[in-house]
Amino acid sequence: MCGIVGAVAQRNVVPILLEGLRRLEYRGYDSAGLVVVNGGLQRVRSIGRVASLTEATSAQKTHGHLGIAHTRWATHGAPTEHNAHPHVSRDDIAVVHNGIIENHEALRARLRELGYVFTSETDTEVIVHLIHHHFHHAEHDLLAAVQLAVAELHGAYAIGVVAQDAPHRLVCARRGSPLLIGLGIEENFIASDVSALLPVTQKIIYLEEGDVADIGLLTVQIYDASGARVERASHVSEQSSEMAELGNYRHFMQKEIHEQPRALADTLHDAVIGDSLLPELFGFDAAEVFAHVNAVTILACGTSFHAGSVASYWLESLAGIPCRAEIASEYRYRDSVPNPNALVITLSQSGETADTLAALNHAKSLGHHYTLSICNVPESALVRQSRLRFLTRAGPEIGVASTKAFTTQLAALFLLTLLLAKQRGRLDAATEARHIQSLRELPGKVAQVLALEAEVERWAERFANKQHALFLGRGMHYPIALEGALKLKEISYIHAEAYPAGELKHGPLALVDKDMPVVTVAPNDTLLEKLKSNLQEVRARGGELYVFADADSHISASEGVHVIQLAEHAGPLSPILHTIPLQMLSYHAALQKGTDVDKPRNLAKSVTVE
Ligand code: M6R
DSSP, X not given: OOEEEXXXXXXXOHHHHHHHHHHHGGGOOSEEEEEXXXXXXXXXXXXXXXXXXXXXXXXXXXXXXXXXXXXXXXXXXXXOGGGSSOEEETTTEEEEEESOBTTHHHHHHHHHHTTOOOOSSOSHHHHHHHHHHHHTTTTTOHHHHHHHHHTTOOBOEEEEEEETTOTTOEEEEEEBSOOEEEEOSSOEEEESSGGGGTTXXXXXXXXXXXXXXXEOSSOEEEEOTTSOEEOOOEEEOSOOGXXXXXXXXXXXXXXXXXXXXXXXXXXXXXXXXXXXXXXXXXXXXXXXXXXXXXXXXXXXXXXXXXXXHHHHHHHHHHSOOOEEEEEHHHHTTSXXXXXXXXXXXXXXXXXXXXXXXXXXXXXXXXXOOOEEEEESOTTOHHHHTOSEEEEOOOOOOOSSSOOHHHHHHHHHHHHHHHHHHHHTTOOOHHHHHHHHHHHHHHHHHHHHHHTTHHHHHHHHHHHTTOSEEEEEEOGGGHHHHHHHHHHHHHHHOOEEEEEEGGGGGGTGGGGOSTTOEEEEEEOSSTTHHHHHHHHHHHHHTTOEEEEEEOGGGOOOOBTTEEEEEOXXXXXXXXXXXXXXXXXXXXXXXXXXXTOOXXXXXXXXXXXXXX
């Protein structure tokens, strides 16, 4: 989704802006642009990749000590050059913007009456003209103009603003969209995501809702929504510049799939040291919260929602606590019955997903005060806004298709299940020690599944020319089937649907013929015999089965039944192992089809707008 970088320095900022944009590319975008202040405003914009913008800036010898830059993921208006940011008002003021301005039509009408001419279809253009209008009524004070303008905006924004009359001044503001300040030595920066600034600084200030900041070479002054001067703490980011490099891998998705043993080991490190789990893994007052909760509500989107769905099976069966996993974008708008003793868990790789953040705020507004976020980005808004937190240690996930974030979320949710089971008297010490031992062995078991890649790749060759695929699972493996289908469709563009296998005969069986591959997750659990009957139903209609089976499931290959065997059944951790071959299947199917694996069309990594 859209990304912002800005810099004020004594050196040429263009390389800093371009490198920052390059590091934000993974978020998804369709045009890019920058403005530097160098006498007047020099603007360069291009459709497509940051590489095109880089070529254009070197052709135009763009140079300056103050600048703002942007990658745009189109919402209002097509991905064209005239809609790309920065937007400029009367050659005086330039703005980059993330978010959506809801009252843009009313503002546009008013600004037109004031004589402003609009050159784009974006909601952002109203911001730059509004600031321009106030700038000329506020004695050319850029800070005052931005404060007056943002007071009129409804919706979400993170903005960076420069003016040709203020060649050493970068003003920024945020509400509803993330924005941070990077502190350098006699130079300062802004960005929507810390990864953009890692080559120049790790020292970060996170702006809060409604903040406006006035940034110079040597000074950073922050004002809250009421206009009062405030101090915000600075942090040293835990992320490093090298973590987001591709290394010897062809794609980030491939790298991230193969990083899972390490990611799981790091995520579980503090938990598996002894034979007993401590609630403090989830925050210093987690014991107190766990003692009070009598239900769990999990809110998340996409892949994170699938992790929550698996956890709902664990929490009800192992901890005996009622649990509901819900899609965040639905929860935030429906009338629900709040239970003040429910633990509200938000799950997110990025911690920035607008729908998940809004769902958390909605839950709080309903009186929920037991909140927990399980997240992969330590400094994210979701983590900062939750009472309890668990940080997965997957490391930066760059590929749009979520892989290692999913399996580490599952590991965290399994720890939570064990702690709630213990709290509720449903876990004796010996069983707890056994589960912890299984968690210690998990990274090694994942590595064994990864070793099946060559076999999975051969299957993928057959998928490349398919139009559709069906994924089946039962019980806690049904969400794994959903996740497999999501992976396949988002990166290979093959239409895929997932069903609980018992549901086949209630409709989807009508789709089955020899051209419909049916991918099935077949663990040796209590539902195996039922699943085998469902597979017979598919074979009887000529459907071709691709089965990932536990060794002790005793499903063997036959005509129309292809089988890849995993190790013996892994008990409740089985969903984590069964998801790995589905990730590899979609990766290799996408490779066969030649799609842009890490940046699939129309998608963004962090969905920071509604
Ligand atoms: O950062 P989040 O976990 O909150 O993101 C949620 C979804 O946007 C994300 O999981 C999405 O579905 C992925 N592209 C799936 O691979």
